[in-house]
Amino acid sequence: MxxxxxxxxxxxxxxxxxxxxxxxxxxxxxxxxxxxxxxxxxxxxxxxxxxxxxxxxxxxxxxxxxxxxxxxxxxxxxxxxxxxxxxxxxxxxxxxxxxxxxxxxxxxxxxxxxxxxxxxxxxxxxxxxxxxxxxxxxxxxxxxxxxxxxxxxxxxxxxxxxxxxxxxxxxxxxxxxxxxxxxxxxxxxxxxxxxxxxxxxxxxxxxxxxxxxxxxxxxxxxxxxxxxxxxxxxxxxxxxxxxxxxxxxxxxxxxxxxxxxxxxxxxxxxxxxxxxxxxxxxxxxxxxxxxxxxxxxxxxxxxxxxxxxxxxxxxxxxxxxxxxxxxxxxxxxxYDVPSKAPIQQAMGWIKLNPQVRVVGSNYSVNLLREQLGSYAIYDMYYPSSKLALVNAAKRTPQSAWRISGTRLPRQQLIAELRPRFIGERRLYLYQISQ
Structure with missing residues (x-):
């Protein structure tokens, strides 16, 4: 559980x-x-x-x-x-x-x-x-x-x-x-x-x-x-x-x-x-x-x-x-649903990809900070967080990523994280470019 x-x-x-x-x-x-x-x-x-x-x-x-x-x-x-x-x-x-x-x-x-x-x-x-x-x-x-x-x-x-x-x-x-x-x-x-x-x-x-x-x-x-x-x-x-x-x-x-x-x-x-x-x-x-x-x-x-x-x-x-x-x-x-919740799928993907160092999210921010203690987690409710992700991507390409509960235009979609049941929110994982 x-x-x-x-x-x-x-x-x-x-x-x-x-x-x-x-x-x-x-x-x-x-x-x-x-x-x-x-x-x-x-x-x-x-x-x-x-x-x-x-x-x-x-x-x-x-x-x-x-x-x-x-x-x-x-x-x-x-x-x-x-x-x-x-x-x-x-x-x-x-x-x-x-x-x-x-x-x-x-x-x-x-x-x-x-x-x-x-x-x-x-x-x-x-x-x-x-x-x-x-x-x-x-x-x-x-x-x-x-x-x-x-x-x-x-x-x-x-x-x-x-x-x-x-x-x-x-x-x-x-x-x-x-x-x-x-x-x-x-x-x-x-x-x-x-x-x-x-x-x-x-x-x-x-x-x-x-x-x-x-x-x-x-x-x-x-x-x-x-x-x-x-x-x-x-x-x-x-x-x-x-x-x-x-x-x-x-x-x-x-x-x-x-x-x-x-x-x-x-x-x-x-x-x-x-x-x-x-x-x-x-x-x-x-x-x-x-x-x-x-x-x-x-x-x-x-x-x-x-x-x-x-x-x-x-x-x-x-x-x-x-x-x-x-x-x-x-x-x-x-039918053919994943075994983990979307946010747990996202954290699993992040842990398997060592280039990820900075993550922005508008969903489960505190849970991400709790379970991804070695990563920099930004709350996308604040406008300054977007700037922080862009600056991180400029310094180290492929290091900044974004988790969103909605589709984002003009962003590079890497993975779509499907819900297990109705009532769970589908999440999207994006890579932040320079």
Missing amino acids: ELTSDDALNFSRGVERFSVLEFSPHFPGYPAFIGLSRLAAIWVEPVIATVWISLLSALLIPLLIARLVYLLSGSMPAALLGSALAYMQPLLASIAISGLSDSAAMMLFMLALIAALQKKDVMTGLWIGLMLATRPSYFPLALGMLMFPLWGGYVGSRLRAYGQAGMVITVVGLLSLGFIWFHDGIAYFEEGIRFTRGHFAIWGNTVEGDSASIWQWTLALMKGFGWLGVLVVIGSLLHAVAGFITKPVKVDCQKQVALIAAIAGLYWLWITVGQNPDNLRHWAPVLFLFLVVFPVQLSRLQKVSTVSGRNVSLAGVVGIGAVTYCLLTGYQSV
Whole structure:
């Protein structure tokens, strides 16, 4: 297991020494994820403890999807279908080995959904609180959970449900804040202001090209999942929500499925506005909530529809089609892929070529500095770095190289470093000429 990004490096550093001011990890600190990683560090090397947590969490997500589908439909075939479709997603593999908090937060949100369906308010609050302390950008998912007691069919006092869940969330939040305050004090809030401004103004929402974010997201999703896959997701979520709005039902599970679809839509709207479309891992909650909704819809379809009046279930045909589509797209995603992440491929290439002495990059700069200690590494965000590379190439030809996440015009492309799964960024290696 290897680290594959600066964010993963920040999390790894936080396992041994927590300080948001020192970017170990970066703001807002992710205290629950660091806590889980420190538990894992009891059994594995601290440097890869975060990768183990993301891997184990990802392996649990399909099982939790199966549990949710079964609670909503009572159908074991539907539950198995949801779990199978989840395990076949290349995006699941991508977040599993990322060393980031996505899969752990998604696992906790699934547990919160299960607790909410079972009317366990205290546990719902606990899982939501831990989810927010693991990945605060999942706040829209927590916001959507506010609708559960109001959606109908809720047994007991709604006010008490909000009170119990809210109390537990508050306790988890205060403990998390206390942990951060102990390490960084009031300077944490100053760093938060600086980081938030940078995220929305400079690095966090930068896309390839000048097109609008919504179009970039459309292109990224079409490339990763195909137009048919994206249309099925949109159609399934819209059908679940619109079907309830236009024809209200009294069946609790149908209301709950509609709510889960609405939460997925709310989160989709949030990432379109506030997250980078170059990182498809941000779309993971939408994908996995869809894999809860879709099998439940098929379980209902099985009860009412057959193909051309024959004894062939339409739901079965659609289910087999979905599995086939996932197998084909998944196979295309992993066929003949490299064994290492693009940034690790780049570092391997650099180490094998002794003429390389100076490297500029706009991606994983700190990871490069960490693992290529004898090289001069320049951050291409700064204009002076370009001049430094050109001067190095003048002094010693073939000594200066550039790693980029985008195609660069008028540069000598030496290698294209392919991703292993969707969600990883393709990188390009260039030689700087005089």
